[in-house]
Amino acid sequence: MGMHTLRHDDATYFADVVETVKAAAVRPQVHLTEVPAPRRIAPHAVAFSAEVIDPKNADDVLGTGRFVLLHDPASPEAWHGTWRIVTFARAELESEMATDPALGAVGWDWLLESLKDADAIYSAEAGTVTRVVNESFGGLGERPSSVELEVRASWTPDESNIAAHLLGWSNLMCTVAGLPPVPEGVTALPGRF
Template identity: 40%
Template sequence: MINSDSRPTPVDAEIDATSQGNTTPPEFTAAVESMHAARLRGELTLGTIRSPQKLAPFSHAIGLEVDRGDNDTEDLESVPVDAAGDAFGRLILLHDPGAEDAWDGSMRLVAYIQADMDDEVANDPLLPDVAWQWLTEGLDEADGYTNLGGTVTATASVRFGEIGGPPRSYQLEMRASWTAEGTDLTSHVEAFAAVLANVAGLPPEGVTSIGG
């Protein structure tokens, strides 16, 4: 578990970078700080998680998880590195000043979402298209981006024999990446968080579900 109180600072960013013998660029530090300035709805928790060290000279990662009110207040201060609930996401920032041509920029965001679905939603053949549309619409409202690509996969699992859990379960997985045109990534994180909320089946903000 990683404490979400650990706000990124220039020192935090430098630790990630100096492990590779590099000096942290100020634009990378600014981008990291902007990721943690995102305003998220109350059901989402955000925290710093371990980032990959070999994909780019500089990297930073955040984890988002959906809290449906089943956890104690103390537990809301931490976000797991991997799945611990029925919906979670990871957003990784890669910064490579030498990747301008390959990425069409130096800031690349890599996103991953995994969420359990109920059978009624999962059986909709348009679900992957709708989920991808949520992402594109959210990014269209964010600060500039280019080179968006990814996949959305809907799967079904059936349990047999002596194994716990529901007999059938359904899951949606989204993988995507895009290049940010600036260093303010606040709106990118907010767009990503909105997709996670939609995929998790949260009601629109300000609307309470019947079961809530």
């Protein structure tokens, strides 16, 4: 999306950017839903929740997440710009990954690679990667152990193509959920809202 001639503090400008983001071509396994956005963080905000659906079983949710786009013309110092994206992506992994000491770094690398592959230019990135190991005991002792990975991140997007950031984040969700990458030359269809 090119630069707008509208003033950057104009609500119309924000609405135009949001429409471009909603038109982003995410993978068909990613189901996006607009949800109420936080109101106290920035004057302009939009939020989407997402589910990654198993392509073999539409009733099986492989991962969940949230994408929040914030805009504050006052350019909060911590943001290093007038836009900020705040996200998380969560999915269950194979239990043998629980003991991998590099899992946190791998999760963060998945985020950075997903943004790079989507040509999403950013700065001031920050975040955490958390793994939770669930072990069952007693009457539930027969349940296998499970591992959940959650990548929480925020960054300042280059405003020339904010839709690329939704695309990159949705690809991260698919990676965390265990879906193989989309083959080169294949184009995803616009996500469902």
